[in-house]
Amino acid sequence: MPELPEVETVVRGLRRSLTGRRITGVRVNWSGSITRPDPQSFVRRLRGRRVTRVDRRGKWVVIELDDGQTLLIHLRMTGQLLLEPAECPEGKYTRVVFQLNDHRESGTDRLRFSDMRKFGRMVLTDDPASVLEELGPEPLDDDFTVERFKRMLAERRGRIKSLLLNQRFLVGLGNIYVNEALWLARIHPLRSADSLSGVEVEALHRAIRSVLRAAIGQGGTTLENGNFRQANGEAGEFVDELLVYGHEGEPCGCCGEPIERVKVGQRSTYFCSRCQPTSADG
DNA sequence: AAAGCACCCTGTACGC
DNA sequence: TGCGTACAGGGTGCTT
Numbered sequence: 001m002p003e004l005p006e007v008e009t010v011v012r013g014l015r016r017s018l019t020g021r022r023i024t025g026v027r028v029n030w031s032g033s034i035t036r037p038d039p040q041s042f043v044r045r046l047r048g049r050r051v052t053r054v055d056r057r058g059k060w061v062v063i064e065l066d067d068g069q070t071l072l073i074h075l076r077m078t079g080q081l082l083l084e085p086a087e088c089p090e091g092k093y094t095r096v097v098f099q100l101n102d103h104r105e106s107g108t109d110r111l112r113f114s115d116m117r118k119f120g121r122m123v124l125t126d127d128p129a130s131v132l133e134e135l136g137p138e139p140l141d142d143d144f145t146v147e148r149f150k151r152m153l154a155e156r157r158g159r160i161k162s163l164l165l166n167q168r169f170l171v172g173l174g175n176i177y178v179n180e181a182l183w184l185a186r187i188h189p190l191r192s193a194d195s196l197s198g199v200e201v202e203a204l205h206r207a208i209r210s211v212l213r214a215a216i217g218q219g220g221t222t223l224e225n226g227n228f229r230q231a232n233g234e235a236g237e238f239v240d241e242l243l244v245y246g247h248e249g250e251p252c253g254c255c256g257e258p259i260e261r262v263k264v265g266q267r268s269t270y271f272c273s274r275c276q277p278t279s280a281d282g
Numbered sequence: 283a284a285a286g287c288a289c290c291c292t293g294t295a296c297g298c
Numbered sequence: 299t300g301c302g303t304a305c306a307g308g309g310t311g312c313t314t
Binding site (some may be wrong): 032075076078093115116119156157158159162163220225255265266 | 283287290291293294
């Protein structure tokens with residue numbers, strides 16, 4: 001469930017506590033978490049390195065190191081990056097542990113990668129572009145303008161919801177925020193991308209950016225299952241502000257009709273058939 | 283280009 | 299109680 005707001009929240013926490021610190025050791029509990037290089041090389045190449053920068057690209061956590069290497073981490077479904085003191089007992093789903101040098105303010109001397117479902121992945125590379133260059137634009141960047149969004153959508157005929165989940169098209173949205181954004185923009189999830197009117201594209205552009213910004217402001221969304229955690233272990237509060245995701249059968253906050261739930265591309269899709277008509281003039 | 287499906291995983295919910 | 303199954307959704311990769 002980590003989508004852009006959750007990854008951004010984690011990155012902000014790590015940036016504050018990790019930048020400038022040295023990785024004194026690495027332990028890999030489950031080698032499947034490491035895409036490349038092999039786990040032995042991964043440990044050897046990270047030991048002794050200092051973190052120079054922590055950033056985000058799409059749903060990737062980007063950790064730059066003092067020797068030009070970059071550690072890329074994707075949390076996928078259940079990945080968590082937790083800054084904890086060594087005394088804090090290690091959770092049963094801890095897959096990779098980074099031991100950090102002493103730090104003046106906090107006792108957090110471990111960065112633990114917990115990942116119940118083992119979907120998360122790490123890549124240590126000299127060439128992060130090889131992984132990141134496939135990604136679409138950042139929805140919160142200044143260069144993601146309405147005009148650009150219009151051009152992007154005009155040449156696509158797929159379902160708008162599936163397209164917005166495609167990270168090569170646009171990064172950051174996952175199944176939670178895509179449902180929210182489409183409801184806010186009053187656009188049916190099955191609409192063909194190139195069928196959106198200028199006014200609708202403007203509304204969608206605004207909805208995507210506002211829902212992502214609002215969720216970042218609340219530290220992301222932690223669902224009932226508690227899968228997402230900030231780097232300090234706290235939950236995100238945006239779950240209280242979700243308007244359609246997970247609200248099947250409940251009255252639409254706009255018109256009162258029950259929120260419907262259907263499958264689109266194997267994913268649960270929540271929408272209001274009255275507020276989100278299948279055609280622009282519906 | 284787009285859609286569908288299997289797969290990667292594990293915990294939870296549910297029907298019988 | 300317990301077993302089998304569906305479901306959750308971040309992706310990739312293959313086929314149609």
